[in-house]
Amino acid sequence: xxxxxxxxxxxxxxxxxxxxxxxxxxxxxxxxxxxxxxxxxxxxxxxxxxxxxxxxx
Numbered sequence: 805x806x807x808x809x810x811x812x813x814x815x816x817x818x819x820x821x822x823x824x825x826x827x828x829x830x831x832x833x834x835x836x837x838x839x840x841x842x843x844x845x846x847x848x849x850x851x852x853x854x855x856x857x858x859x860x861x
Contacts, residue, residue, distance in 0.1 A: 815822050832838040848860040 815824075830841075832841055843860075851858045851860050
């Protein structure tokens, strides 16, 4: 959801076998819940951490 692709580029253009490591607290049961978490929890926390002046911060 960061719109730069830097987190997935290795899986697209890298090795044939890759491993993804996720914290259990970041896994959601549905795509809708995952998008909601990214928009309403992760994005505001990152904006505050980075000192950004965005509506979600």
